[in-house]
Amino acid sequence: MRDVDDGARVILLPGAALADSDDATLARALIARDPRAPRVLWQRFAPMVFRMLRRTLGADHDLDDLAQEVFLCVFEKVRALREPKALKAFVISVTSLTMRHELRRRWVRRWVRLSGKTDAAELEIVTPDTDAREALARFYKILDRVNATDRAAFVLRFMEGLELTEVAAALKLSLATTKRRLARVWARVLLLVERDPVLVHYGPKLVPEKPPESGS
Amino acid sequence: MSGVKDSHRTLTELVGAARDAFGDDLTAREQAGLVRFEQAVARRTLRGTARAGAWALGFGVVAAGAAAALIMFQRADTTLTFSVVNGSVSAGGYVRAKASGGTELQFSDGSSLALDPGTSTRVTDIDSHGSRVLLESGRAHVRVTHRKAAKWVVDAGPYSVHVVGTEFDVRWSGAEEVLDVQMHRGAVIVRGPLASGGLTMEAGQHLIANVKEGEIFLDASPAEVASLLRPRAESPEPTFVDPGTPAVAPVAPAGASHAMRARVGAGRPTAAAATDASWSKLMAQGDFQSVLADAEQRGLAHTLETASVADLTVLADAARYVRRGDVARRTYLAARERFPRSGTAREAAFFLGGLAEDESGVAAAKTALEWYERYMGDSPRGTYAAQALGRQMILVHKLRGADAARPIASAYLSRFPSGPYVDSARKLLHE
Numbered sequence: 001m002r003d004v005d006d007g008a009r010v011i012l013l014p015g016a017a018l019a020d021s022d023d024a025t026l027a028r029a030l031i032a033r034d035p036r037a038p039r040v041l042w043q044r045f046a047p048m049v050f051r052m053l054r055r056t057l058g059a060d061h062d063l064d065d066l067a068q069e070v071f072l073c074v075f076e077k078v079r080a081l082r083e084p085k086a087l088k089a090f091v092i093s094v095t096s097l098t099m100r101h102e103l104r105r106r107w108v109r110r111w112v113r114l115s116g117k118t119d120a121a122e123l124e125i126v127t128p129d130t131d132a133r134e135a136l137a138r139f140y141k142i143l144d145r146v147n148a149t150d151r152a153a154f155v156l157r158f159m160e161g162l163e164l165t166e167v168a169a170a171l172k173l174s175l176a177t178t179k180r181r182l183a184r185v186w187a188r189v190l191l192l193v194e195r196d197p198v199l200v201h202y203g204p205k206l207v208p209e210k211p212p213e214s215g216s
Numbered sequence: 217m218s219g220v221k222d223s224h225r226t227l228t229e230l231v232g233a234a235r236d237a238f239g240d241d242l243t244a245r246e247q248a249g250l251v252r253f254e255q256a257v258a259r260r261t262l263r264g265t266a267r268a269g270a271w272a273l274g275f276g277v278v279a280a281g282a283a284a285a286l287i288m289f290q291r292a293d294t295t296l297t298f299s300v301v302n303g304s305v306s307a308g309g310y311v312r313a314k315a316s317g318g319t320e321l322q323f324s325d326g327s328s329l330a331l332d333p334g335t336s337t338r339v340t341d342i343d344s345h346g347s348r349v350l351l352e353s354g355r356a357h358v359r360v361t362h363r364k365a366a367k368w369v370v371d372a373g374p375y376s377v378h379v380v381g382t383e384f385d386v387r388w389s390g391a392e393e394v395l396d397v398q399m400h401r402g403a404v405i406v407r408g409p410l411a412s413g414g415l416t417m418e419a420g421q422h423l424i425a426n427v428k429e430g431e432i433f434l435d436a437s438p439a440e441v442a443s444l445l446r447p448r449a450e451s452p453e454p455t456f457v458d459p460g461t462p463a464v465a466p467v468a469p470a471g472a473s474h475a476m477r478a479r480v481g482a483g484r485p486t487a488a489a490a491t492d493a494s495w496s497k498l499m500a501q502g503d504f505q506s507v508l509a510d511a512e513q514r515g516l517a518h519t520l521e522t523a524s525v526a527d528l529t530v531l532a533d534a535a536r537y538v539r540r541g542d543v544a545r546r547t548y549l550a551a552r553e554r555f556p557r558s559g560t561a562r563e564a565a566f567f568l569g570g571l572a573e574d575e576s577g578v579a580a581a582k583t584a585l586e587w588y589e590r591y592m593g594d595s596p597r598g599t600y601a602a603q604a605l606g607r608q609m610i611l612v613h614k615l616r617g618a619d620a621a622r623p624i625a626s627a628y629l630s631r632f633p634s635g636p637y638v639d640s641a642r643k644l645l646h647e
Contacts, residue, residue, distance in 0.1 A: 032297075033297060034295065035298070035339055035342060036341075036342075038257045039250065042254075043635075046242060046246070046250070046636065047242055047636060047639075050246055051238055051240055054238035055234055055235065064246065068253060071253050072253070132233050132237075135230060136230070136237060139230045139233075159231055159235050189227060190224065193223055193226055199226060200226065
């Protein structure tokens with residue numbers, strides 16, 4: 001207070017220093033139940049968690065609840081984290097588990113016909129391009145036909161761009177199994193895209209020269 | 217062969233399109249999930265405390281022995297912890313005292329803050345030596361355990377009360393800009409407007425600083441002053457609930473440091489005052505729907521006209537959580553109209569922006585932008601400033617184009633270098 005002008009107000013914002021810290025420091029703060037830590041955890045990882053959930057499930061309203069589940073689970077289980085610097089991987093792992101659980105829950109709900117809507121119908125895709133919107137709706141309808149673990153692997157590897165080892169760690173699978181699953185899910189989705197009369201003609205103008213590495 | 221290659225390309229493009237469609241930007245509602253998360257964490261912390269209490273009861277003797285051993289071997293640099301007893305954490309993460317009283321922040325070194333009904337505080341920093349607590353509004357009885365190298369600070373408006381080991385009452389009214397410190401034991405140093413060099417207070421002394429009037433009183437006869445102020449403490453309505461009814465208005469003849477008069481607030485009970493405790497309890501249990509149902513049963517219009525600002529805050533939060541945007545909007549507007557100088561009214565501008573964004577169309581986006589601008593105007597350093605400025609940047613980009621949004625992006629990066637919209641701001645500047 002001595003260094004500021006008379007009357008100036010100095011208030012320490014919560015987590016001002018913690019917000020700039022690395023993941024390991026934040027993990028240790030969470031383990032120590034530092035009251036500033038939950039806010040920093042949210043601010044640092046909420047964009048990533050929401051993005052993963054949206055890319056997997058679509059942008060429907062349940063994402064708020066799922067994100068809460070993810071963060072509360074991270075908060076509760078962070079003490080089990082052996083390597084504090086692996087906090088981001090831990091958040092990804094918890095998000096993946098939540099995604100898979102939600103996909104299975106939706107599958108059961110569809111199966112017992114509690115909901116008349118398909119997942120693709122619940123999808124709210126934010127893009128002004130009508131063709132792209134329809135293509136994405138059809139694409140997500142195809143993803144609905146893939147099992148939860150394969151779908152999560154697909155999103156983590158091809159949409160999130162995680163390394164194979166990171167995908168394996170997030171899904172708690174061996175590297176070999178992860179590679180097999182990725183190859184299988186890519187082939188299956190590819191087959192379904194080929195069979196879709198709209199998608200098979202979907203604009204080739206922006207495509208890269210090579211398909212992404214599936215690791216197989 | 218070429219067909220297979222095309223399919224690969226198509227799938228790759230679909231993946232890319234999905235990646236582009238679902239980026240990092242969070243909606244205002246998603247951003248506001250932070251408050252819900254912090255509340256859930258607070259509830260779990262409290263439940264954990266309760267469970268710990270049950271265990272301690274069951275294994276009392278063993279626990280006492282273990283505690284004694286811990287105290288003996290505890291390292292001096294262990295960070296303090298704290299728990300909130302009989303209180304709730306409301307919008308913005310503030311600890312808000314229940315209307316029924318008995319709310320207390322208990323720290324692991326034995327220090328505590330007992331909060332008067334309606335008081336809102338926030339622990340802004342904590343380490344092995346002590347803590348820094350922001351008293352946003354209301355009154356707290358502070359008891360700091362004397363320890364070697366203890367460092368405690370209570371921020372109240374523009375003032376900072378620096379403590380070593382002591383016991384005192386501190387009250388801050390943002391509406392009146394009045395600080396009131398009553399010493400019981402030990403000594404503190406008060407720094408702030410009119411006392412920039414630090415004003416030392418000792419046991420028995422009473423200080424009232426009125427920033428608006430530019431007056432500061434340090435009275436050596438606390439009993440006399442306390443007798444004048446006693447009715448205020450018995451007022452059923454905390455000062456911040458109704459800024460229109462100041463609880464203390466010191467009127468001091470120039471130069472007369474001992475003369476002091478207090479005007480006591482009318483203490484009008486509000487119709488919804490009785491709901492505060494039950495609504496807070498329902499919120500703490502996550503039963504947002506019941507809060508809403510109760511308000512509607514009482515009559516929403518009546519509730520909005522008579523509820524305290526604390527109740528309006530709870531109701532608005534509950535309505536947002538159950539996605540009753542209509543009720544949340546009405547509640548925030550009522551809070552802004554009835555309690556324009558309250559923290560809830562200021563924060564309402566941010567949430568009204570978010571509610572407008574939930575609707576589609578250009579008109580809704582313009583409305584949202586106006587609310588965010590208003591929030592930034594009223595609370596440039598507010599709890600949601602990083603989010604509000606970020607949303608402002610996104611909406612200006614959407615409505616007026618990149619050129620108009622770039623100055624906001626620059627300001628954002630300068631003000632919030634680790635804020636949630638940093639990536640969007642950088643992208644915008646490099647477009």
